[in-house]
Amino acid sequence: MPYEPPKWMWPFPPRPGRLWNAASTVTFAAVGGLSKFMMKLTDVQVYNKAVLTDALEKRHPLQPLITVSNHACCMDDPLLWGVLKWRYAAGRKHTRWILAADDICFTSRLYALFFSLGQCVPVHRGAGVYQRGVDFMVEKLNKGSWVHMFPEGKVNMTQEMMRLKWGVGRMIEECHQTPIVIPIWHVGMDSVLPNTKPYIPRPGKRVTVLVGQPFQFHEILTQLRKDKKSAMEKRKVLTDQIQEQFARLKAQTEALHYQTADR
Numbered sequence: 001m002p003y004e005p006p007k008w009m010w011p012f013p014p015r016p017g018r019l020w021n022a023a024s025t026v027t028f029a030a031v032g033g034l035s036k037f038m039m040k041l042t043d044v045q046v047y048n049k050a051v052l053t054d055a056l057e058k059r060h061p062l063q064p065l066i067t068v069s070n071h072a073c074c075m076d077d078p079l080l081w082g083v084l085k086w087r088y089a090a091g092r093k094h095t096r097w098i099l100a101a102d103d104i105c106f107t108s109r110l111y112a113l114f115f116s117l118g119q120c121v122p123v124h125r126g127a128g129v130y131q132r133g134v135d136f137m138v139e140k141l142n143k144g145s146w147v148h149m150f151p152e153g154k155v156n157m158t159q160e161m162m163r164l165k166w167g168v169g170r171m172i173e174e175c176h177q178t179p180i181v182i183p184i185w186h187v188g189m190d191s192v193l194p195n196t197k198p199y200i201p202r203p204g205k206r207v208t209v210l211v212g213q214p215f216q217f218h219e220i221l222t223q224l225r226k227d228k229k230s231a232m233e234k235r236k237v238l239t240d241q242i243q244e245q246f247a248r249l250k251a252q253t254e255a256l257h258y259q260t261a262d263r
Contacts, residue, residue: 010122011112038165047256051182051213064147064179066239067139068150068184073190074155079192080189100121100122121137128193142175147171149171157195169234172238184210185209188207192207
């Protein structure tokens, strides 16, 4: 059976009311504002940002958007979005939805409420691609929402290439409309908030962010369906495409980051 989180771990109301929306708006304003402040204190260079902003601002209201990036530290999200306009960093209606590990972000009722108000959705690592959190994200995508994913599945402490999880492949395949999928690679976020104690933010560090070109998945999906590939085969092919692009983006971003550092 698909994994089902405990009821207290899933505080999302079926129909969010005014109180929920107000609390969510306040949460986003606080966290998004802090993220923008931190990134103002950071020596950050963002390349090809227009690719992401164009997708956020110009896509059809029902066009699903998926962004995928590497995971260097526990504050990649929300700090990454501090480089965007206020409405995308701190505006509840325009900001990303994201999967968050239930054993880290949803360990108590208070944490569950806070992260849910911030549009973080619990995922149970090791429970596979068929679980409530992933189902929920597919529903959001089919309503035109923006979903961000860390397909490595955890903070990558070594910064070496990791095998990506197939949940992103399921989301892409099950969208009613082929989603816009944008890869992002960043270097230096783990210097802003180190992964070792004491976990204290360090302003002034260099961060490089490279936004890749959107994937062209329509033809691939059409061929996979024409060939009657299984759901598992489709997930693997789609995830492998992202894996290959991640390897290229990683090399390009590191080159940009360290070239800048040497000047």
